[in-house]
Amino acid sequence: MATKAERLAGKPVQFIEEATVRFCGDSGDGMQLAGTQFTTTSALAGNDVATFPDFPAEIRAPSGTKAGVSGFQIHFSSRDIFTPGDKVDALVAMNAAALASNLADLRGGGIVIANESGFDQKNLEKAGYDTNPLEDGSLDAYRVYPVDMSRLTREAVRDLGLTTKQADRCRNFFAMGLVYWLYDRSLEPTLNHIELQFGRHPEIAQANTRALKAGYHYGETIEAITTQYHVEKANLQAGTYRNIMGNTALALGLIAAAQRSGKRLFLGAYPITPASDILHELSRHKNFGVLTFQAEDEIAALAATIGAAYGGEMAATATSGPGIALMSEALGLAVITELPMLIIDVQRGGPSTGLPTKVEQADLFQAVFGRNGECPIPVLAAKSPSDCFNIAIEAWRIAVNYMTPVLILSDSYIANGSEPWRIPEVDSLPKIAIEHPLPEDQSGPFFPYQRNERLVRPWAIPGTPGLMHRIGSLEKQDIVGSVSYDPANHQFMVETRAKKIAGIVDDIPLQEVDGPEQGKLLVLSWGGVYGECITAVRAARTAGKSVAHCHLRYLNPFPKNLEEILQSYDCILIPELNLGQLRMIIRGTYLCDAVGLNKVQGKPFTIAEIQNKIEELV
Amino acid sequence: MSRLQSPLPVLNPADFASGQEIRWCPGCGNYSILAQMKKAFVALGRLREKVVIVSGIGCSSRLPYYMNTYGFHSIHGRAPALATGLKIARSGLSVWVITGDGDGLSIGGNHLIHAIRRNLDINIVLFNNRIYGLTKGQYSPTSPLGKVTKSSPMGSIENPIHPLSIAIGCEATFVARSIDTHVKHLSMVLERAARHDGTSFIEVYQNCVVFNDGAWDYAKEQDQKADNIIELEHGKPLIFGKNRDKGIRLHGMEPEVVQLGKGIAEDDLLFHNENCPEPSLAYLLSRMRHEDGFPEPIGVFHCVEKPRYDRKINEQIEQAIQKQGVGNLEELFRSGDTWTVD
Numbered sequence: 001m002a003t004k005a006e007r008l009a010g011k012p013v014q015f016i017e018e019a020t021v022r023f024c025g026d027s028g029d030g031m032q033l034a035g036t037q038f039t040t041t042s043a044l045a046g047n048d049v050a051t052f053p054d055f056p057a058e059i060r061a062p063s064g065t066k067a068g069v070s071g072f073q074i075h076f077s078s079r080d081i082f083t084p085g086d087k088v089d090a091l092v093a094m095n096a097a098a099l100a101s102n103l104a105d106l107r108g109g110g111i112v113i114a115n116e117s118g119f120d121q122k123n124l125e126k127a128g129y130d131t132n133p134l135e136d137g138s139l140d141a142y143r144v145y146p147v148d149m150s151r152l153t154r155e156a157v158r159d160l161g162l163t164t165k166q167a168d169r170c171r172n173f174f175a176m177g178l179v180y181w182l183y184d185r186s187l188e189p190t191l192n193h194i195e196l197q198f199g200r201h202p203e204i205a206q207a208n209t210r211a212l213k214a215g216y217h218y219g220e221t222i223e224a225i226t227t228q229y230h231v232e233k234a235n236l237q238a239g240t241y242r243n244i245m246g247n248t249a250l251a252l253g254l255i256a257a258a259q260r261s262g263k264r265l266f267l268g269a270y271p272i273t274p275a276s277d278i279l280h281e282l283s284r285h286k287n288f289g290v291l292t293f294q295a296e297d298e299i300a301a302l303a304a305t306i307g308a309a310y311g312g313e314m315a316a317t318a319t320s321g322p323g324i325a326l327m328s329e330a331l332g333l334a335v336i337t338e339l340p341m342l343i344i345d346v347q348r349g350g351p352s353t354g355l356p357t358k359v360e361q362a363d364l365f366q367a368v369f370g371r372n373g374e375c376p377i378p379v380l381a382a383k384s385p386s387d388c389f390n391i392a393i394e395a396w397r398i399a400v401n402y403m404t405p406v407l408i409l410s411d412s413y414i415a416n417g418s419e420p421w422r423i424p425e426v427d428s429l430p431k432i433a434i435e436h437p438l439p440e441d442q443s444g445p446f447f448p449y450q451r452n453e454r455l456v457r458p459w460a461i462p463g464t465p466g467l468m469h470r471i472g473s474l475e476k477q478d479i480v481g482s483v484s485y486d487p488a489n490h491q492f493m494v495e496t497r498a499k500k501i502a503g504i505v506d507d508i509p510l511q512e513v514d515g516p517e518q519g520k521l522l523v524l525s526w527g528g529v530y531g532e533c534i535t536a537v538r539a540a541r542t543a544g545k546s547v548a549h550c551h552l553r554y555l556n557p558f559p560k561n562l563e564e565i566l567q568s569y570d571c572i573l574i575p576e577l578n579l580g581q582l583r584m585i586i587r588g589t590y591l592c593d594a595v596g597l598n599k600v601q602g603k604p605f606t607i608a609e610i611q612n613k614i615e616e617l618v
Numbered sequence: 619m620s621r622l623q624s625p626l627p628v629l630n631p632a633d634f635a636s637g638q639e640i641r642w643c644p645g646c647g648n649y650s651i652l653a654q655m656k657k658a659f660v661a662l663g664r665l666r667e668k669v670v671i672v673s674g675i676g677c678s679s680r681l682p683y684y685m686n687t688y689g690f691h692s693i694h695g696r697a698p699a700l701a702t703g704l705k706i707a708r709s710g711l712s713v714w715v716i717t718g719d720g721d722g723l724s725i726g727g728n729h730l731i732h733a734i735r736r737n738l739d740i741n742i743v744l745f746n747n748r749i750y751g752l753t754k755g756q757y758s759p760t761s762p763l764g765k766v767t768k769s770s771p772m773g774s775i776e777n778p779i780h781p782l783s784i785a786i787g788c789e790a791t792f793v794a795r796s797i798d799t800h801v802k803h804l805s806m807v808l809e810r811a812a813r814h815d816g817t818s819f820i821e822v823y824q825n826c827v828v829f830n831d832g833a834w835d836y837a838k839e840q841d842q843k844a845d846n847i848i849e850l851e852h853g854k855p856l857i858f859g860k861n862r863d864k865g866i867r868l869h870g871m872e873p874e875v876v877q878l879g880k881g882i883a884e885d886d887l888l889f890h891n892e893n894c895p896e897p898s899l900a901y902l903l904s905r906m907r908h909e910d911g912f913p914e915p916i917g918v919f920h921c922v923e924k925p926r927y928d929r930k931i932n933e934q935i936e937q938a939i940q941k942q943g944v945g946n947l948e949e950l951f952r953s954g955d956t957w958t959v960d
Binding site: 040043044046189236237238239240241242243252255256259264266268285286287288289290291293295296297299300301303304305306307308309310311312313315329330332333337423424426461462463464465466467468469470471472473474482483 | 636637638665666667668670672673675682683685686687688689690691692693694696699700701702703704705706707708710711728729732931932934935937938939941942943944945947948950951952953954955956957958959960
């Protein structure tokens, strides 16, 4: 990397507030690795970062095709940021298909770093180009740097005895090196990563190191690139940070919740994109007493979760929309047996198999209503990658305090996206007290549906003498818990279950609003669209508009003061990555004439899209 | 602590009865199975609080309500999966799954096969009445070809499956069969299943008095059963018949019914070996059907030891702790690259 003296002697460094870079190439080109390494490096440099990996559902789609393009976007900044960025400042395109499918997101005047060998006749044809865009003038609105990465990488690793195929696999490191130079990043963290990852294969480690450095020196040397950019440290709150993805944060939150409540964690799950990483992460932490059970399907995953909950453990399952669909019947069983557990839905594009790796928020109805019978479940939604940690703990608190399954909504955008997480002190995390009835507390027979003042029934663990009882999917007699078909009892039990869940409202914080307490427009949002919404609303306020932002974490029940908030603005705008699910619930619940902004393209909102809608309304 | 020091209570079958009114049809085979289960728990010295009975949906699956143990009446077909989660969480409990031919082999077939192959220490009792009872008389996966029912007025056109063949195909470590009214035999089988270290799978021929009455008469009636069933005994030749003069001999890979005497001695017959690690003998026995002219075996077909999932999953936790130490949240949070902002 350049020392100050070299910098002075070398190319000028331009200080900028923020930048957005996207690496894209074939699924096998190592773009996710390039992205995560650049992210770690930027985070360690003290920037605020937000990332957006975007990859196809196929593991290796035919090479060179648009279907196989995998991308990773990083937004890094010297101020607080909430999104991975609307427009890209620098685009690394490893082949023609990558350029074709990503160029639309590059801002005018932006940089294209193109791997020349990925633009040969075959690649151009596969990407649908008649002529080479690197040569035909079609990219004149951008700064284009074609680089023969294949040749330069092969040269850099020449005497290491690698096959051409092996040498070509180092190309992503060359590309990284070049971008590291462009944004004045240290090579150190990535060199450490190479040592850690490839230490056992010294020739591979050596090759990657050389490719990385070759890319960096290429940037220094090549005359075509005239300027280096530098983004200063962000002014983050004091503390120790790490970069974290939503799925990892959820897994850590589950472990923390188990520890803070004195339980072993049981996760019953069936692999499904984009939730599998929760299963993977938890499987690695068995030394925390974590039991992971890979079930034969999602039905079994939830059934086993219910079994573990009945057995007195902290039980959870993690899946995506199609998995929740399979779990619907068992969710009803969890509700009628009133056992505490967490059900995590990492949403993806639907219906059916839909868009497995793309984002959508279209499971809200399924989460709130998707079961037979009157079947209320508390629903919470995480707003960002690091928020997934907190939501796991909060959901478990509600589950045990109200003896109920709790559904957590995440989505593929925040599950795979990352941001800096200020690591909490363990002692600062809430302790969750759980009481199980004991035999010595029993003066008479044990009644499984004897409720406390919050309408919550006792959680008796099988194996406890004197508390033998039967629960199940048939309606039960109030208090005693025997099977009952009595009409009045059924009405009472249905209403009691509903009241119990509605009563959670007294145990959750009042809803907060960012911005004026009353005004012309309120932007109401939930889930992973938080970053785009708050950024757009704050920008609109800076431009003098009367706009506030209200982001819901609790979707069932809604916070007590939500109605009052909704009445304090002339207009309510609800941006959602669906066709208006929260809007319909808000309209139905509060007779509130909310307006929607709805997008179902498998992509998050851009800030500009929300800004434009705000413009239109106020 | 005083509880632990006092001698174990002596229970009788009535202690295992819950107060719930039993709602099976008068004459249903389930009454007998329920009675034998209570007796078996007494004989085994099981404490009521240590027993959990998990069931799915169907007539058989109401059984947990009638036992004064812990009980979980779940949803259709999912009892093996629920029991798996429970057993992983509380491996010290005696977990029983009660299911039927529809619940276990139709809607719950997937869970049944995976529960069996994982070999947790649970006991699965499948009541086979070859009909859907609770939905009032449709054909089940074990109904014979041609069976006329409400949903097959011209006769069933589905090939039936045989529960024990399925279990053996799923690497079951304990496979047995008994009959609802053969009370002593049923008690013996239940006790042996309970003592088995791993998943035990028991098929019980059970009579549905309303929708499929007499389906098992050939195996139950005093004048027919001796010729139509064969009681398996470990290490003994397969002999049956009123006069115990018929046997099963292997002809290549095929079993055949032979008459003892006439140049055929007991030593020529097939000898039962329930501990044979290779399950082919058990499978062959499971394929002997009445309609094909064979006596149907009852008793323990197969009983072998294999690693238990519920034990292994907890062993892995101990191994992880030995290797990595007891998990520390502070360290977990700080794993990977961190940086500090002052």
